[in-house]
Amino acid sequence: xxxxxxxxxxxxxxxxxxxxxxxxxxxxxxxxxxxxxxxxxxxxxxxxxxxxxxxxxxxxxxxxxxxxxxxxxxxxxxxxxxxxxxxxxxxxxxx
Amino acid sequence: xxxxxxxxxxxxxxxxxxxxxxxxxxxxxxxxxxxxxxxxxxxxxxxxxxxxxxxxxxxxxxxxxxxxxxxxxxxxxxxxxxxxxxxxxxxxxxxxxxxxxxxxxxxxxxxxxxxxxxxxxxxxxxxxxxxxxxxxxxxxxxxxxxxxxxxxxxxxxxxxxxxxxxxxxxxxxxxxxxxxxxxxxxxxxxxxxxxxxxxxxxxxxxxxxxxxxxxxxxxxxxxxxxxxxxxxxxxxxxxxxxxxxxxxxxxxxxxxxxxxxxxxxxxxxxxxxxxxxxxxxxxxxxxxxxxxxxxxxxxxxxxxxxxxxxxxxxxxxxxxxxxxxxxx
Numbered sequence: 001x002x003x004x005x006x007x008x009x010x011x012x013x014x015x016x017x018x019x020x021x022x023x024x025x026x027x028x029x030x031x032x033x034x035x036x037x038x039x040x041x042x043x044x045x046x047x048x049x050x051x052x053x054x055x056x057x058x059x060x061x062x063x064x065x066x067x068x069x070x071x072x073x074x075x076x077x078x079x080x081x082x083x084x085x086x087x088x089x090x091x092x093x094x095x
Numbered sequence: 096x097x098x099x100x101x102x103x104x105x106x107x108x109x110x111x112x113x114x115x116x117x118x119x120x121x122x123x124x125x126x127x128x129x130x131x132x133x134x135x136x137x138x139x140x141x142x143x144x145x146x147x148x149x150x151x152x153x154x155x156x157x158x159x160x161x162x163x164x165x166x167x168x169x170x171x172x173x174x175x176x177x178x179x180x181x182x183x184x185x186x187x188x189x190x191x192x193x194x195x196x197x198x199x200x201x202x203x204x205x206x207x208x209x210x211x212x213x214x215x216x217x218x219x220x221x222x223x224x225x226x227x228x229x230x231x232x233x234x235x236x237x238x239x240x241x242x243x244x245x246x247x248x249x250x251x252x253x254x255x256x257x258x259x260x261x262x263x264x265x266x267x268x269x270x271x272x273x274x275x276x277x278x279x280x281x282x283x284x285x286x287x288x289x290x291x292x293x294x295x296x297x298x299x300x301x302x303x304x305x306x307x308x309x310x311x312x313x314x315x316x317x318x319x320x321x322x323x324x325x326x327x328x329x330x331x332x333x334x335x336x337x338x339x340x341x342x343x344x345x346x347x348x349x350x351x352x353x354x355x356x357x358x359x360x361x362x363x364x365x366x367x368x369x370x371x372x373x374x375x376x377x378x379x380x381x382x383x384x385x386x387x388x389x390x391x392x393x394x395x396x397x398x399x400x401x402x403x404x405x406x407x408x409x410x411x412x413x414x415x416x417x418x419x420x421x422x423x
Binding site for chain 2: 005006008027031034045046062064066
């Protein structure tokens, strides 16, 4: 096996102007420039994108599924952040 | 826990089931998707790595029979289409290797397993493409069978595999249509052209049916894969679906499927068809198909001949990084 295996990159594609970049998948490439070119050939052969980001997979930090509950629970008891929490008197408009 | 394969199938199944965590069962029960960092049984992970890798290998090896005709395609239009299709197959292989890597597999290691024969690829690619019509038959029948197999995989329980399949299926439909178009043109051409199309269908029909794998009562891993939501339909159900689709298309092509037993069964609501010679399938899987050696030799050579390119690209990046560091 080759000891010079190319590193892994995560690919994010913006499908059209006005939308955010969305994770499309990953690929191997020796450097960022080649990763962009490979991403173009791999994930946008049918004009699926107008912009691509690539980032080294090892530079990506992710939350862990095990800690999902404790990690996200600060939001659970703050229902007053939603407009539907509030009672609006009859007849009030444009609120 | 799964360190050996010497137990009975029942005992292995038991071991697999006891390895399932609450969270994993809950995801399956909800028909939700398992994502890379979720807890999952080791046997589920191994089964998926094997299946996805073999799927990836099939896409990569599948470039060869058609690549064989790029330089001899009968027109510039056909040549451009065939190049785009073969490039898609390479892309499908790469989507799938990337999906396997989310499970902790290493692509270089998977390729190593392919090259040393420890992992298989679809038996269909061990048949030769003798004429231009074979390119049509591969698109129509082989890609047609692949689509029937792959559409349910878009709902596979493992997220990255399912998403790769959505992308693959979108691209496959052009593959099948271009094959159908090739055969349709040949079939309406001279008697010699029509005979060439019929010959290709004669040779590719039975191997295409074998692509769905052994019959259900002889398919040892199917039950577990169905329980895990990796597989959604049995081999025989998918095979029947393919036959039902294809019979009418053959009529429109004006070509005959080489099975005199094909007939509509009113009671079942399906077409009956003749018995498949599965000894041929097992022989081809074991390495005794017409092109096994040629396909592997070509793949290994391409990999070895490309080594200097991979090394040069890394050396270039190392040099660039060193310069950037020196300048800083």
